[in-house]
Amino acid sequence: MKEKTVTEAIAYRRSVRVFKHDKEIDSEKVKDCIKNATLSATSSNMQLWEFYHITNSEVLEKMTKACLGQNAVKTAKQLVVVVVRKDLWRKRRVSNIEFLKQLFGNKPVEQYTKREKFAINYYQKLIPTIYFDFLGILG
Numbered sequence: 001m002k003e004k005t006v007t008e009a010i011a012y013r014r015s016v017r018v019f020k021h022d023k024e025i026d027s028e029k030v031k032d033c034i035k036n037a038t039l040s041a042t043s044s045n046m047q048l049w050e051f052y053h054i055t056n057s058e059v060l061e062k063m064t065k066a067c068l069g070q071n072a073v074k075t076a077k078q079l080v081v082v083v084v085r086k087d088l089w090r091k092r093r094v095s096n097i098e099f100l101k102q103l104f105g106n107k108p109v110e111q112y113t114k115r116e117k118f119a120i121n122y123y124q125k126l127i128p129t130i131y132f133d134f135l136g137i138l139g
Contacts, residue, residue, distance in 0.1 A: 019075040027055060030078060044127060046092045054079040089131040097123045 067073040
């Protein structure tokens with residue numbers, strides 16, 4: 001079988017709810033897909049997700065219970081679970097600020113261009129406003 005281009009794969013997509021027990025999925029291909037997913041752009045480069053590749057039958061059974069016994073999970077030999085980690089925004093914010101400062105040449109703030117100041121202020125001032133969680137209703 002010829003490997004599909006991205007466009008062909010997207011056009012071919014479909015939702016599968018029951019998986020065949022006699023079909024195997026190459027774990028290395030799944031890992032490659034996860035690696036590619038981690039390279040995708042995210043809002044403000046915050047990358048607040050984590051990917052879990054589950055192949056252990058005991059864990060898959062627990063996931064089936066957690067997913068209310070859905071056939072798609074019950075019949076799957078592997079799962080990729082994507083978890084959003086809102087609690088990581090502060091750490092990612094600091095990492096992005098440090099990356100920008102390094103990119104700008106670790107120069108004094110007074111020497112920043114208008115665009116560089118904007119980028120730093122974005123993470124120092126706007127991101128805390130967007131991600132701040134007040135009683136679980138904001139952020």
